[in-house]
Amino acid sequence: MKTPSPFYIKTLFSVLFALLFIGQTQAQKKERLRLSVNHFSVIDQEDYLNILARYKGESGYEPVSGISLEIFQVLAEDSLISLGNIDTNTDGIAKFIIKNKRAHVADTVFDFSYLVQFEGDDKFRSADSDISVSALGLTASIEIIDSIPHIQAKMIDPKTGEALTEEPLRVRLKRLFKPLIIGEDTYFTDEEGQISVAVPGGLQGENGQLDFEVVLDEHDTYGTVISHVTADFGIVPTDESTFNSRELWSPAGKTPVFMLIFPNLLIFGIWFVILLSFRNLLLIFKSKNNENN
Amino acid sequence: MSAYQQLVEELAPRKFSKAGVIWVIFLVVLIVAGVIAYIDQIIQGQVVTNMRDYALWGVYISNFVFFVATSFVGSMTAAILRLTNNSWRTPLVRIAEIIAFAAIIMAGITIVLDMGRPDRLYHLFINARLQSPITWDVIIITTYIAISFLILYLPLLPDLAILKKYYKDKPALSKWYGKLSLNWTGSAAQRKIQNKTIQMVAVLIIPVALILQTIDAWLFSTTYRIGWDSTNFGPYFIAGAFLVGTGCLIATVYIIRKVYKLEKYITDFHFDRLGKMLVLAALIYTYFNINEYLLPYYTTPEAEAKHLYELYFGHYAGMFWFVTIGGLLMPVIVLLFKKGRSPKVLFWVSVVVVITSWWKRYLIVTPTLLEPFLPIQGVPESWRTYWPSLHEWLITFATLAGACLIITLLVRYLPVIPVERTALEKGIISNGKEEQS
Numbered sequence: 001m002k003t004p005s006p007f008y009i010k011t012l013f014s015v016l017f018a019l020l021f022i023g024q025t026q027a028q029k030k031e032r033l034r035l036s037v038n039h040f041s042v043i044d045q046e047d048y049l050n051i052l053a054r055y056k057g058e059s060g061y062e063p064v065s066g067i068s069l070e071i072f073q074v075l076a077e078d079s080l081i082s083l084g085n086i087d088t089n090t091d092g093i094a095k096f097i098i099k100n101k102r103a104h105v106a107d108t109v110f111d112f113s114y115l116v117q118f119e120g121d122d123k124f125r126s127a128d129s130d131i132s133v134s135a136l137g138l139t140a141s142i143e144i145i146d147s148i149p150h151i152q153a154k155m156i157d158p159k160t161g162e163a164l165t166e167e168p169l170r171v172r173l174k175r176l177f178k179p180l181i182i183g184e185d186t187y188f189t190d191e192e193g194q195i196s197v198a199v200p201g202g203l204q205g206e207n208g209q210l211d212f213e214v215v216l217d218e219h220d221t222y223g224t225v226i227s228h229v230t231a232d233f234g235i236v237p238t239d240e241s242t243f244n245s246r247e248l249w250s251p252a253g254k255t256p257v258f259m260l261i262f263p264n265l266l267i268f269g270i271w272f273v274i275l276l277s278f279r280n281l282l283l284i285f286k287s288k289n290n291e292n293n
Numbered sequence: 294m295s296a297y298q299q300l301v302e303e304l305a306p307r308k309f310s311k312a313g314v315i316w317v318i319f320l321v322v323l324i325v326a327g328v329i330a331y332i333d334q335i336i337q338g339q340v341v342t343n344m345r346d347y348a349l350w351g352v353y354i355s356n357f358v359f360f361v362a363t364s365f366v367g368s369m370t371a372a373i374l375r376l377t378n379n380s381w382r383t384p385l386v387r388i389a390e391i392i393a394f395a396a397i398i399m400a401g402i403t404i405v406l407d408m409g410r411p412d413r414l415y416h417l418f419i420n421a422r423l424q425s426p427i428t429w430d431v432i433i434i435t436t437y438i439a440i441s442f443l444i445l446y447l448p449l450l451p452d453l454a455i456l457k458k459y460y461k462d463k464p465a466l467s468k469w470y471g472k473l474s475l476n477w478t479g480s481a482a483q484r485k486i487q488n489k490t491i492q493m494v495a496v497l498i499i500p501v502a503l504i505l506q507t508i509d510a511w512l513f514s515t516t517y518r519i520g521w522d523s524t525n526f527g528p529y530f531i532a533g534a535f536l537v538g539t540g541c542l543i544a545t546v547y548i549i550r551k552v553y554k555l556e557k558y559i560t561d562f563h564f565d566r567l568g569k570m571l572v573l574a575a576l577i578y579t580y581f582n583i584n585e586y587l588l589p590y591y592t593t594p595e596a597e598a599k600h601l602y603e604l605y606f607g608h609y610a611g612m613f614w615f616v617t618i619g620g621l622l623m624p625v626i627v628l629l630f631k632k633g634r635s636p637k638v639l640f641w642v643s644v645v646v647v648i649t650s651w652w653k654r655y656l657i658v659t660p661t662l663l664e665p666f667l668p669i670q671g672v673p674e675s676w677r678t679y680w681p682s683l684h685e686w687l688i689t690f691a692t693l694a695g696a697c698l699i700i701t702l703l704v705r706y707l708p709v710i711p712v713e714r715t716a717l718e719k720g721i722i723s724n725g726k727e728e729q730s
Contacts, residue, residue, distance in 0.1 A: 011471050129370040252422040259423050267432055267505075273438045279449070284450065285475040287482045 030120070031055045033064060033127035036115050039223030043138055047098045049131070051116055051204035053088045055124065063092025067118060071096050074130065083114075110221070111135045133223040134157070138230040140214040142199075149199045149233060151182065155189050155213040163193025168214065171197045174211040174228075182212065205234030297721045299359040302667045304712045305459050306705055307553065316655060316682045327691020330684045331406060337410050347670045348662045348679035353407035355655040358691050359537070360400035360696065362530070362650065363510045364437065366538025367393020368502035371444050371596040372495040381566055383718060384710045388549060389542050390445040391709070395699035396541075397437050403692050404434070404625050426515050431509045443494045447487060450477045451713040513657070519600045520661035529581040533653065536574040536620070540646035543567045547640040549709055558710050561636060568634030570644065574626045582621060600664050608678075609660050612652055619650030672687065 017022060038050040049071065053064040072080040081102065088096045110132035120126035137156040142149055151171050155164040167229035168186045180203075187195040191254050195214075203210055207231055215227040242249075246256040294302070309317060332343050344351045370389035405411050421428040453474035460467040477483060511532035513521040525527070546567070550559040590601050604613045624642050627633040633642070659679055669676075677716035679687070716722040 033637060041311060185673060195412065248424045250424070254425045263423055263429070266434075270436055270440075270497060273493055274436070274443065277443050277490050277494055280486050281447075283486050284477070284483050287486070 002090040009223060026064075030125045031123055033118055033124040034061075035069075035116055035118065035127050037129045037131045038112070038218065039112075039114070039131050039133045039138070041133070041172065041225045043225065043227040045228070047050050047101070049094075049096045049098065049114060049116065051086075051094045051096060051129075053092045053094070053118070063090070064088060064124065065090045065092055067121065067124065068141075069094060069096075070119070071098075072115040072117065072133075074115055074233060075102065079114060079195045109134075109224070131223070134163075134221050136216065136219075136225050138214065138216060138225050138227040140212065140227040142229055142231045143196075145198075149231065151197045151212055151214065151229065152266075153189075153195050153283040155216070162245070163191070165189050165191050165193055167193075167219070169195050170215045170217060171195075172180055172213045172215060173203060173205075174213055179213065201229075203234050204237045206237070207234050208234045208236045210234040295594070296691070297387040297716055300461055300716050300719070300721060301455060301712055303557070304708050304710050304715065305456060306708060309705060310552070313552070313701075313705075320698045323457070323694035324604045324698065327471075327688045327694070330691070334684050334688065335411065335561060336404075341682060343679055343682045343685065346672050347676050348659060350407070350658050350662060351679060352655065352685045352689050353356045353403055353679040355651070355658045356692060357400055357403040357407065358457035358530075358654040358657065359511060359651050360396045360403060360653070360692070361434075361505060361583075362534035362537045363451075363541050363696075364393045364441065364508055364538075364541050365502055365531070365534035367441050367444060368498040369535060369538055370542060372498045372502075372721055375491070375495045376499075379490050380718060381563060383541065383714050384555070385546060385567070385713055387445070387448070387707070388546050388704075388709055389538075390441070390448075391700055391703045392538075392541055392545055394438075394441040394445050395696045395703070397434065397441050398699060399692050399696040400696065401434050401438060404430075406509060406692070410504035415463075419518045420521075426512045427506060430512060433501070433508050435499055440498045440501055444491075444498055447491045447494065448711060448714075449707065450474050450483075450487060451479060452711060453477065454479070455712050456708065465730070478618065503523070503531060506534045509668060512525055518661050519597045519665075519666070520657075523585060525581060525584050529578075532574070532578040532581045533650065536571070536578045537647060537650035538570045539567065539574045540624075540643040540650060543571060543639055543643035544647060547636055547643070549704060550636070553709070555710065558715065564636045564639050565631070565634045568628045568639045568642075571639070571646065572625055572628045575621050575628075575646075578595060579621045579625070582617070596664065596666055603660055609656060612656060615652045616656060619645050620653060674730045 005240070030056060034054050034056070035053075036052045039047070041047045042051060047172055051069060053067060053069070054061045055064055068085055068087050070085050072084045073083055083098060083100065084096070089092045089182055091121075096116075098114075111134045113130060113132040115128055115130045117128040118124070118126055120278045135158050137152065137158040140151060140153040144150070145154050153169055153171070155167055155169070156162060157164060167189045169189060170186055171182040173182055182199060183197045187197060199210075199212075205211070209230060212229050212231065214227045216222060218224055244254070246254045246255065248259075251258075330341075337474050342351060352560050352680070359726060370382060371386045371393070374386060383521050405414060408414065417431050421431070451474075454477035457470040458476055506528040507530065510526035514523050514526035516522070545566070546559060546563070550556060586601065586604070589597060593601065601611055624646055627638065627642050632638065663677060663679060713722070
């Protein structure tokens with residue numbers, strides 16, 4: 001039998017090794033994580049980042065839940081300061097409330113820059129995303145004009161104090177699930193950086209309180225900025241629940257009165273005759289005894 | 294032997310013949326099989342039935358409605374004929390009362406068989422809501438049982454006293470009849486109380502029977518379901534009960550007449566009258582069926598049209614037309630002719646009427662449940678159809694056998710034809726005292 005030459009043996013091992021390596025590489029192939037970051041600023045309340053983590057799965061973009069993200073503020077000369085960590089929820093979303101931020105230290109035209117970083121894990125490669133925003137002065141108030149309440153809002157650049165014109169603002173009434181748009185979908189600020197929107201009547205609010213929001217939505221420079229203004233001219237909602245009233249579908253203790261009266265009259269009337277009949281049977285039985293006496 | 298003694302001899306209860314014993318054994322075997330199936334149903338739960346998310350009421354409820362309807366015969370013949378003083382009723386009323394009593398007892402039992410947790414029966418009472426048709430049903434069935442007992446028992450008192458004397462050579466039996474007759478002597482005082490009470494109960498049972506049938510209908514029509522959501526349902530059920538009750542009465546009367554050889558007392562004239570009553574019942578029920586099935590076809594929304602289509606031409610078409618032709622049209626056509634009202638033909642017509650009436654209840658209950666307004670999500674496709682399981686059939690047959698056994702035992706120990714009243718009508722006695730002849 002002819003012995004294989006060392007060349008063939010080397011070649012064979014090389015091919016096997018290459019196949020094994022390719023297989024391992026494919027097995028370890030990690031998905032690319034996509035991070036999108038939005039900055040929200042609620043005037044006089046809080047600033048936060050809304051982060052969405054996704055990857056491109058077989059059926060389109062799918063949320064990545066339960067991954068840990070680290071949030072940094074970007075300072076001068078690209079130095080970073082960690083603001084904290086947060087995990088994504090089942091929808092791949094994380095809301096990171098920004099505390100301890102440092103003001104006006106970025107070396108860009110923006111006031112604040114943030115970096116969201118994912119270090120990578122068994123399934124996803126490392127990823128990051130950044131966002132930069134500037135501070136905005138957005139004030140909202142209620143004014144009564146010709147007996148009609150109006151929401152007035154003003155946008156200014158806080159650094160220069162100049163009015164910001166032709167900027168789109170939305171006015172909404174805060175609701176439990178989805179805000180109610182007041183007036184038109186979008187209003188643009190005038191040359192004084194103002195809008196004025198009439199509030200329609202008949203709006204309901206808990207204890208008559210209405211919580212309006214003036215919103216600058218996903219602006220390239222300022223991000224999303226929300227200013228709240230409350231008013232007490234809402235209509236107090238009346239409880240129209242039939243839970244405590246006597247209805248056909250109420251529990252036994254809340255039977256409608258007519259149902260208590262008429263069926264019971266029928267039932268007791270019929271059973272009175274039945275019991276009378278049984279009493280008469282007893283009388284028949286006793287009448288024999290009386291005859292004997 | 295005097296005419297009176299001969300009458301008592303002919304009408305007194307008799308021992309079972311060989312065929313009677315076999316009949317009772319057959320019924321007991323069916324009941325035992327049903328009890329075994331029921332015990333297994335309690336142990337394993339209602340998973341042994343074929344009732345699922347769609348058909349959450351099945352053959353048990355159909356059977357219950359059938360029993361409730363059959364019990365209507367008691368008020369129909371016993372009360373109406375009694376109050377209108379129809380003399381031809383005499384040999385029929387007690388049989389009608391016995392059927393009604395047996396049927397309403399079994400209706401009460403059947404509803405318990407349908408419960409997943411029979412040990413919680415008392416919840417029906419302690420958690421009762423007066424707004425619920427289920428509560429009305431519990432109350433009215435209990436009430437109807439009491440009234441059916443009274444309307445059966447009160448007129449029996451003189452006959453039980455007669456049997457006490459008749460069986461004087463059998464002391465144990467005589468003693469029982471004596472006790473059950475409440476020491477009846479036929480005194481003026483006893484008769485006065487008895488007549489007054491019978492009159493009172495006979496008047497009462499008519500509205501109660503109407504309420505019972507109506508509540509039975511409202512169990513369905515108060516739910517917003519295709520095929521049930523109908524203002525026609527109350528009278529429709531009453532008319533249906535009138536038909537099945539009459540059919541059941543005719544079939545039972547025929548068998549008792551044949552077995553006890555009572556041709557002298559239950560004559561062809563009675564069958565002729567009963568035949569006419571059956572035609573009347575079938576015509577009234579046909580009228581309500583037209584209202585229930587034909588008219589909606591013109592105006593009905595899509596979902597109901599689908600339901601009706603299923604009945605007319607679809608999965609249930611065979612059963613629907615069997616019930617409609619066999620239970621409504623055939624009796625009317627056959628019984629319009631005098632020969633059709635002869636006892637034998639009338640008996641077979643009545644048997645068909647009773648069978649179709651049972652299936653009619655099945656058609657009222659099941660197809661509607663299988664066609665909800667919204668399809669039920671996440672259930673196997675097989676749950677969209679329903680046919681009773683072996684457990685359900687065994688239990689159902691046991692209840693039917695139970696009703697037959699109650700009737701058989703009552704017929705065995707009670708005079709099926711009122712002895713004293715027959716003697717009075719024939720002038721053999723006057724005021725309970727034997728005429729000297």
